[in-house]
Amino acid sequence: MKARSSLKQEFLEKWRKGLQIGRNDSTILERKDAIKLSADVAIAATRNAATRWRRALLCDVVSKNPTNKHVVEQILGHKLKNTAATTRLTTACRRRILRRGQNYRRRKRNKRSRALRKLVPGGEEMDGVLLLQETLDYIVSLRAQVDVMRRLAAIT
Amino acid sequence: MREPSREPESPGLNSINSVMNQHLFLHEMLQPFNFEPTSSHEDFLEQMLSSVPPTPSSFPWADDHPPPGNSEDHSAAMRMRHQQISGAAAKALMLQQQLLLSRGFSAPMHDHNDVVDSSSPNSANPANDASIKGLFNVFTGLPGQNSNQSQQFHHLQGGGLQQSQSLSGAAAATSGDGAAGRSKQKVRARRGQATDPHSIAERLRRERIAERMKSLQELVPNANKTDKASMLDEIIDYVKFLQLQVKVLSMSRLGGAAAVAPLAPDKSPEGRQPAASNNSNKEGMAATEQQVAKLLEEDMGSAMQYLQGKGLCLMPISLATAISTATSHSRNPPHNGEAGGGGPSSPSTSVMTVQSSATTIGRKMSLQEAIAAPKLE
Numbered sequence: 001m002k003a004r005s006s007l008k009q010e011f012l013e014k015w016r017k018g019l020q021i022g023r024n025d026s027t028i029l030e031r032k033d034a035i036k037l038s039a040d041v042a043i044a045a046t047r048n049a050a051t052r053w054r055r056a057l058l059c060d061v062v063s064k065n066p067t068n069k070h071v072v073e074q075i076l077g078h079k080l081k082n083t084a085a086t087t088r089l090t091t092a093c094r095r096r097i098l099r100r101g102q103n104y105r106r107r108k109r110n111k112r113s114r115a116l117r118k119l120v121p122g123g124e125e126m127d128g129v130l131l132l133q134e135t136l137d138y139i140v141s142l143r144a145q146v147d148v149m150r151r152l153a154a155i156t
Numbered sequence: 157m158r159e160p161s162r163e164p165e166s167p168g169l170n171s172i173n174s175v176m177n178q179h180l181f182l183h184e185m186l187q188p189f190n191f192e193p194t195s196s197h198e199d200f201l202e203q204m205l206s207s208v209p210p211t212p213s214s215f216p217w218a219d220d221h222p223p224p225g226n227s228e229d230h231s232a233a234m235r236m237r238h239q240q241i242s243g244a245a246a247k248a249l250m251l252q253q254q255l256l257l258s259r260g261f262s263a264p265m266h267d268h269n270d271v272v273d274s275s276s277p278n279s280a281n282p283a284n285d286a287s288i289k290g291l292f293n294v295f296t297g298l299p300g301q302n303s304n305q306s307q308q309f310h311h312l313q314g315g316g317l318q319q320s321q322s323l324s325g326a327a328a329a330t331s332g333d334g335a336a337g338r339s340k341q342k343v344r345a346r347r348g349q350a351t352d353p354h355s356i357a358e359r360l361r362r363e364r365i366a367e368r369m370k371s372l373q374e375l376v377p378n379a380n381k382t383d384k385a386s387m388l389d390e391i392i393d394y395v396k397f398l399q400l401q402v403k404v405l406s407m408s409r410l411g412g413a414a415a416v417a418p419l420a421p422d423k424s425p426e427g428r429q430p431a432a433s434n435n436s437n438k439e440g441m442a443a444t445e446q447q448v449a450k451l452l453e454e455d456m457g458s459a460m461q462y463l464q465g466k467g468l469c470l471m472p473i474s475l476a477t478a479i480s481t482a483t484s485h486s487r488n489p490p491h492n493g494e495a496g497g498g499g500p501s502s503p504s505t506s507v508m509t510v511q512s513s514a515t516t517i518g519r520k521m522s523l524q525e526a527i528a529a530p531k532l533e
């Protein structure tokens with residue numbers, strides 16, 4: 001219980017920090033994107049930001065819109081110098097996974113694992129055991145995120 | 157002495173073999189190392205039993221000295237063994253030892269025992285190694301290969317299941333017997349026993365996956381499914397649900413008017429997945445709504461769960477209308493004008509079914525979040 005509440009508090013703090021960066025977005029869509037972005041980056045920056053899906057999420061965020069980079073760095077608290085390292089890591093993983101690809105494709109729950117990989121950020125380059133592990137962590141973080149956002153929305 | 161002692165042994169050994177199989181199956185997790193070398197001994201034993209009559213000449217040294225000192229060692233080893241494993245296995249090993257004894261072990265065997273006993277920390281190993289050494293001696297018939305054997309037996313002490321395989325391989329190589337070759341095949345055919353590193357790795361991997369699945373089961377609701385595939389389906393659904401919640405919740409901060417179909421996850425382009433097609437069945441809807449209204453009186457959470465079980469969800473009218481206008485599909489007419497972002501009371505919410513084409517499994521999914529009813533907390 002203690003671990004979870006501190007996770008939520010951490011998320012809330014970082015989310016607030018991200019929202020404070022202050023964008024002058026006119027359309028609702030843009031604002032919604034900004035809110036979601038801050039929330040996602042905040043949840044990815046919790047704990048130690050070291051797990052695969054967190055790194056993959058941050059990389060995705062930065063690559064989609066390079067202007068987000070300063071938001072990410074603000075929330076993270078340090079520079080994103082490891083983006084190159086992460087891409088190298090992912091390509092190495094990808095190569096390793098593709099080498100074992102025949103076994104993977106032969107399995108019966110192939111469709112399902114593919115679907116799961118699409119959902120979890122960075123899931124394409126994980127093998128079966130790692131995928132489940134990361135999914136677990138991801139679900140915990142998502143729940144915390146949803147809880148906090150819900151309560152906040154309920155207040156206002 | 158040897159001939160009559162063998163006759164009652166063979167049928168006894170067969171039954172013991174079957175018992176050993178069961179034990180192997182049950183204790184596979186617990187004591188893999190203890191059991192599997194023993195069972196390979198059984199194979200060797202059978203082969204020895206069948207092959208001994210034609211080759212009594214290969215053990216000339218056996219007839220010369222049946223030293224009594226060895227029996228002491230063997231009984232000591234047997235006693236140790238007894239402490240380690242169950243009765244049936246111990247009995248099997250006893251018979252094994254007796255057989256080897258009856259073959260007659262020379263002094264080198266004695267020395268080997270001492271060497272092994274002193275060096276191995278695990279008390280089960282000396283007995284294993286003693287019997288393995290005995291088998292080795294029987295097969296090679298060369299008591300002179302002391303150093304070679306001790307090396308191999310040190311291997312056995314450190315190793316696992318692979319060692320039995322290497323032993324059988326080595327035995328086959330050195331003796332070149334048809335019997336040894338048959339024993340190698342038989343070892344491979346054993347059920348419940350991993351005889352090559354690939355299956356060991358596979359098993360380890362499967363165990364790890366099972367662990368993760370179990371912990372995921374506790375986390376995800378509706379986890380009463382025992383099937384791994386349906387469990388994975390649940391997990392996938394739940395992750396999609398949570399992701400959609402995040403998306404919708406970030407919209408709700410803006411007052412509920414959404415311009416985007418909130419179905420598609422952010423990673424994929426929005427246009428790829430056609431958004432909300434409304435599949436509401438008008439006749440069924442009334443009964444569902446009544447049920448939901450009834451549940452909402454007591455507990456919002458249970459109402460949500462009920463809806464979720466049916467593949468539906470609750471949302472305020474404004475959001476529903478916004479989504480519907482965005483996707484331009486037919487929809488339920490709203491009961492009331494205003495629901496707002498606050499707590500909706502039951503008659504003012506509309507229930508909407510949303511079908512997402514994102515699932516590869518083809519199940520209907522309801523992935524709209526009910527926004528911010530305070531009772532939902």
